Amino acid sequence: MRILLVEDEPDLGTALKDMLNQHNYVVDWVKDGGEAWNYLETKWTNYHVAIFDWMLPGLSGVELLRRLRKQNSPLPVLMLTAKSAVEDKVTGLDSGADYYLVKPFGMAELLAVIRALQRRSPELAPAKLSLGCLSLDYSNNCVCVCNPEEGEKEVPLTSKEFQLLEYFMRHPDRIVSRDQILSQIWDWNAETMSNVVAAQVRLLRRKLAQCGCANPIESIYGLGYRFDSHPRLAQDSDE
């Protein structure tokens, strides 16, 4: 099990490396952000886990994370920093960290976190959901259509519309039944005689049309709906 440790404080770095070595990890210790990027850019597959300090000479830990995730690397990353403010934790996690641990911490804790990271699936889903010309904006509850000619167009979504669109975008190119949708997004068991789903689909289609997207929700008679994995702009981009 090979770990990339990026930490500029000599004392802590030495302590960590020794401790990890003692627990049978192979550790590459790098003290500079830029140097770390040299290791990561092409050779992140060599590692099973990475540990980043935030403040580093060269590139910061957050910057390393961003670059790594931009390359779609699924390498599990643990942020290990003195920055304990909630905003910092949010920034770190949203930049793609899998765990945020504040200094000082217990060695046993660090080891447990590393074990937890190792267990996790090596797959990494994209942080923000976008498909074709559509992207879902989690922070503003809206859908965004990217139109090369007219620029971006945003439309706010209601809560149900958002949940429905999210479900569709996470299950593109496959038929999803009304019952599946009903049980995922509503708290009802299937076999409820209701057409809420149809009604919400209609509302969602209207919103998507509003921002110039051709209807990506195909109705499959008797089965449900299928969401196109490559939503396109509507032909007549009027309105």
Place this chain on the structure above:
Amino acid sequence: MRILLVEDEPDLGTALKDMLNQHNYVVDWVKDGGEAWNYLETKWTNYHVAIFDWMLPGLSGVELLRRLRKQNSPLPVLMLTAKSAVEDKVTGLDSGADYYLVKPFGMAELLAVIRALQRRSPELAPAKLSLGCLSLDYSNNCVCVCNPEEGEKEVPLTSKEFQLLEYFMRHPDRIVSRDQILSQIWDWNAETMSNVVAAQVRLLRRKLAQCGCANPIESIYGLGYRFDSHPRLAQDSDE
């Protein structure tokens, strides 16, 4: 995005549920460990993330985790508890938690952690049933003919066609009577003077021909049909 929240304190539970709802999560809030296990034992696939308190009536959060992991469920779990000792964190994480968050915490932090966990939850691959050049795509209700020269060709099926083809593909190389089919796919007792089976067989044959497959459904005079276990491409792959 559906979350199972297991928390017995009414105030915190309400606050969490409301807050998560506001961020477009569908939340099932359960206050008792035993009840939570009822949800999880068979239906953990319904959820994308779970949040466990440690101390609960019924089963503890750690016990829930152990049982869940014993079933090999990969559901991302966040432990949310007041126990802040390093040994507790280690116990929680080593029982299978993916993240350990100590109360009190910032809501923004919790949300960021949930987003981080979501990124690690993989999708399941869609199922297919194949026989010779044919394969039946369950997620899109279509039949797919694999043609080495022209690539794959897909044709969507209606639900009756799909059911019929599935029945044939699961019982290849043996004679199946109309009555058998009738009682399997239609819920009718035999001796119903009806032509439905023949009619659907005709529709199905047409669909298969459409995608370049030689008729694999042989009619056995007086007995029924026999489906070839090695469906072939049609000679003239025109059309």
Place this chain on the structure above:
DNA sequence: ATAAAAATGAAAAAATGATGAAATTACTTT
């Protein structure tokens, strides 16, 4: 050649989904 069985095309029947408007519910703002 003949009678039974199966295939066929067209049309009827049934099932399903879309839709607009109205009713209900939830949420905000006085």
Place this chain on the structure above:
DNA sequence: AAAGTAATTTCATCATTTTTTCATTTTTAT
């Protein structure tokens, strides 16, 4: 607390697709 607004759901109706029937033609086994 009340009024007003927005969101969600229901309902009735209409359009579409699938499924079944029916009358006829074709095929099969004797």
